[in-house]
Amino acid sequence: MKNIALIGSTGSIGTQTLEVIRSHPDNFNLVSLGGGKNTDLILKQIEEFRPALVSVAGKKEADYICQNVDAPIKVYYGREGLNEVATHSDADMLINAVVGSLGLQPTLHAIEAGLDIGIANKETLVTAGHLVTKKAREYGVHLLPVDSEHSAIFQCLEGNHQNEINRLILTASGGSFRDKTREELQNVNVEEALQHPNWNMGAKITIDSATMMNKGLEVIEAHWLFNIPYEQIEVVIHKESIVHSLVEYCDKSVLAQLGTPDMKVPIQYAMTYPQRLELEDTNRLNLWETGTLHFKKPDFERYRCLTFAYEAGKTGGTLTTVLNAANEEAVDGFLQGKIPFLAIEDYIEKALDHHQAQMNPDLETILEVDKDTRAFIRSQLG
Numbered sequence: 001m002k003n004i005a006l007i008g009s010t011g012s013i014g015t016q017t018l019e020v021i022r023s024h025p026d027n028f029n030l031v032s033l034g035g036g037k038n039t040d041l042i043l044k045q046i047e048e049f050r051p052a053l054v055s056v057a058g059k060k061e062a063d064y065i066c067q068n069v070d071a072p073i074k075v076y077y078g079r080e081g082l083n084e085v086a087t088h089s090d091a092d093m094l095i096n097a098v099v100g101s102l103g104l105q106p107t108l109h110a111i112e113a114g115l116d117i118g119i120a121n122k123e124t125l126v127t128a129g130h131l132v133t134k135k136a137r138e139y140g141v142h143l144l145p146v147d148s149e150h151s152a153i154f155q156c157l158e159g160n161h162q163n164e165i166n167r168l169i170l171t172a173s174g175g176s177f178r179d180k181t182r183e184e185l186q187n188v189n190v191e192e193a194l195q196h197p198n199w200n201m202g203a204k205i206t207i208d209s210a211t212m213m214n215k216g217l218e219v220i221e222a223h224w225l226f227n228i229p230y231e232q233i234e235v236v237i238h239k240e241s242i243v244h245s246l247v248e249y250c251d252k253s254v255l256a257q258l259g260t261p262d263m264k265v266p267i268q269y270a271m272t273y274p275q276r277l278e279l280e281d282t283n284r285l286n287l288w289e290t291g292t293l294h295f296k297k298p299d300f301e302r303y304r305c306l307t308f309a310y311e312a313g314k315t316g317g318t319l320t321t322v323l324n325a326a327n328e329e330a331v332d333g334f335l336q337g338k339i340p341f342l343a344i345e346d347y348i349e350k351a352l353d354h355h356q357a358q359m360n361p362d363l364e365t366i367l368e369v370d371k372d373t374r375a376f377i378r379s380q381l382g
Helices: 012-023 039-049 059-068 078-086 101-112 122-139 148-157 203-211 213-226 264-272 304-315 319-335 343-354 363-381
Strands: 002-007 028-034 053-056 074-077 093-096 116-119 143-145 165-172 233-237 243-249 254-258
Touching: 002 012, 002 078, 002 101, 012 028, 012 039, 012 093, 012 264, 028 039, 028 078, 039 053, 039 059, 053 059, 053 078, 059 074, 074 078, 078 101, 093 101, 093 264, 101 116, 101 122, 101 319, 101 363, 116 122, 116 264, 122 143, 122 213, 122 319, 122 363, 143 148, 143 213, 143 264, 148 165, 148 213, 148 243, 148 254, 148 264, 165 213, 203 213, 203 319, 203 343, 213 233, 213 304, 213 319, 304 319, 304 343, 319 343, 319 363, 343 363
Parallel strands: 002 028, 002 093, 028 053, 053 074, 093 116, 116 143, 165 233
Antiparallel strands: 165 243, 243 254
């Protein structure tokens, strides 16, 4: 029995993590849970999974939970609450499924508590990859990827040697606007942007998929997870999302991991590694039904956010923190109807140009740069 701490319980990855736990009651037990403002859903999760400790967004939500829960449970809120969830004394593993840089500090605390980390929160590694990977090595814990692309690479690397790798190849669906030109993107709206063709994801990550910033963040994440130079990490657009990613070795052989688009597969593998369990409620991949698979190189002029990510990653230091924070604020501005879709790129570029990168930043510096970048973008948004 593996005891799971989960943060981000009400989002797409969080709810699917709970589906995995529900499917394997003899293998997993939820001991702590961190959600946000969706208190009605959190109450249902508490009723079903009976965690000993819960955290929510703020005091108002915490009071509501306390007034309506019918089980003995500790209730916390805010950033400190997430830290409490992430370091529960009975937990064996943290699944970090929150969106944004909010996941960084709970991850660091969980590593210090000796927990393995199932990481779906790519912003943690984008913002402070050097700190997280160093601490994981120091405490001897596993960083297990939950993103489908990184899980695919992780599986393709098993049993092979680091010095035999030629390339990591991340696949990208191209998002909701993959068939549109830049001219056609001038007047797209939020509703159109949220119509992802393959995956059912939260709003922020769906917009990131449309701009390809999601893939840019994954490139930076792959750099830290697998200790591979950016020059050896490539992206290919694959609209079917059947091939989840590939690894090319020095003899030019290429290993790929394939499957139907279902996030429960990489979630469960991170939770069971190095074993595997049955996964009944996902579709089997029959290639004769899929038919043709398509691949093409991304146009870096079309997807400027992908260019920003490579440049920020190669520069390093605090520039990746700026990239992430500026993107989060610009995407929020688009979702609120303050700016058009293509302006997301413009605001990220402004923030990157405005910042002088600091190398090897400590946690305090990263948090300060994150705060300053958000303030800068908000001032630009008016």
